[in-house]
Amino acid sequence: MIRQVFHRIRASGGAALPALLALSLLAGPLAAQELTALARFNGAASTLTDRGDGTVMRLRISQPVPYRVFTLDDPRRLVIDFSEVDWGSATARALDQSDNISGLRMGLLRPGWTRMVLDLAQPMRVESAGMRRLANDTAEVEIRLSPATAESFAASAGAPEGARYDLDVDTGLAEDQASQPRQRQMGDRSVVVVLDPGHGGIDPGAERAGAKEADLMLRFALELKEILVRRGGFNVVLTRQEDAFVPLEARMSIARDAGADLFLSLHADALSEGLAEGARVYTLSDQASDAASAKLAERHDRADLVAGVDLSAQDDVIAGILMDMARIETAPRAVRLAKMLVERLSATVVVHKRPQMEAGFSVLKAPDIPSVLLELGFMSSPADMARLQDVEWRARAGAAVFEALALWAAADAAEAQLLRQ
Ligand SMILES: [Zn+2]
Incomplete structure (x- = not known):
């Protein structure tokens, strides 16, 4: 049987949140057939709302998938990568009810990985991020953002190792085909x-x-x-x-x-x-x-x-x-x-x-x-x-x-x- 998975990391003080949160999620005895179907995003059950001076994001997915969260500076963005998710008919506008988020988009990043990018209206830090399995075997990712200073935001921003897709694109060419200059x-x-x-x-x-x-x-x-x-x-x-x-x-x-x-x-x-x-x-x-x-x-x-x-x-x-x-x-x-x-x-x-x-x-x-x-x-x-x-x-x-x-x-x-x- 599949064990109940609840994976949560809480950042303390101003410390940067570990970037790779949930790749370990699949390390457990997860049934192989769980991985064959593409996880579907449930836009209707997902929310992005302001709470006090912070923002809470809850994303519903049809099954748990590996994901990671990080922030980028200049311009300030929150990036959430998921192992490939079918976004279906979800629209960014329906989801985004937050004043702290000035823009939101999602789509395929490269085969196998999908990405959601949120433009931050002000510096926000990831207070906590976690994925839990719900009763019906669907999953919910919850990300809590709280205000940060521009300095602390800049200090903790940056893509984790493995998220720099710009540097490792497979051109599909064999070594000997590549001729330069x-x-x-x-x-x-x-x-x-x-x-x-x-x-x-x-x-x-x-x-x-x-x-x-x-x-x-x-x-x-x-x-x-x-x-x-x-x-x-x-x-x-x-x-x-x-x-x-x-x-x-x-x-x-x-x-x-x-x-x-x-x-x-x-x-x-x-x-x-x-x-x-x-x-x-x-x-x-x-x-x-x-x-x-x-x-x-x-x-x-x-x-x-x-x-x-x-x-x-x-x-x-x-x-x-x-x-x-x-x-x-x-x-x-x-x-x-x-x-x-x-x-x-x-x-x-x-x-x-x-x-x-x-x-x-x-x-x-x-x-x-x-x-x-x-x-x-x-x-x-x-x-x-x-x-x-x-x-x-x-x-x-x-x-x-x-x-x-x-x-x-x-x-x-x-x-x-x-x-x-
Ligand atoms: Zn163009």
Whole structure:
């Protein structure tokens, strides 16, 4: 029989709560069949309410699962990871009744792990966190938050070992397939294209009329991969194959490990006002083309914060000069790719009236790989939205991208051969 499990850790004083709370939960003689079905989240029975100056969160799950709780600073967030949970139709808005929580979201972090991220309106510490099994074999996670000073919050914040998903992404490539640094292609081999469907998992991207940018872009990326592979000349690697979160750094690591000749990030924007429509192509620049481009870069770059990734420990000390030197060679190659994309897309589908732009997208910052970001359309435009959801339109857009990449690959190979002489 399964023993009653009640696991609770109480933090004393201002001490940081041990980060990994309940992985030991499954160490006991838990029946194997308990683990086969995905645990379901019961939003209707879950609550998040203020008590005095603190906040109590009670989350109901159909069975006990391993989980962990930690806080992150700048901006202040509470992160709860669960072994994969089916969120069902639970919405963050229905759950959140607390003034101390300014935002809440949940979703798949990576296969096997789901995450809930709460934006804290003020510094709060985890006073206690525990999971208990209820009479009907369901489970309840209770987390109590109490006010903290900014200093003590900052001191105890940080992702535990094992929660730094940004550092250990499996690219799916065998060791011997990874070649770095890679020779520029000279027309003598297949061109390696890395397609990067924006967002995913806990970070849905823009949302309009029940559609998520993350889903639309994954679908387009999979279809584009088909086109590129079928027409020939390209090897295609995707930064994600499913609705899972991939940090921005990891997307570039995947490109580098794949020996990418070019990196194409796929997005669709949504504006709160205006009638903008059509595709746009962006290359990296410190100076955005205009304020709207700067804002767009900000929206896409929020992915890691949205998903509760700890950026504080990332090594910022990079060989800046070497990177700049690599960019001197790479930047014009990316601009050439952007030009060709605009040219082929405008011949086939609708492009924005200012189709070629620059902005400071983090995902374009690989110094050694020509990288371009394609905004396929505006989800805020009903016409663009209909196009994005039309399989025939996507096939035409995909064919235009293929033509652009083929033209680019030929021109880029010719340039590489010239440089070699
Ligand atoms: Zn996006």
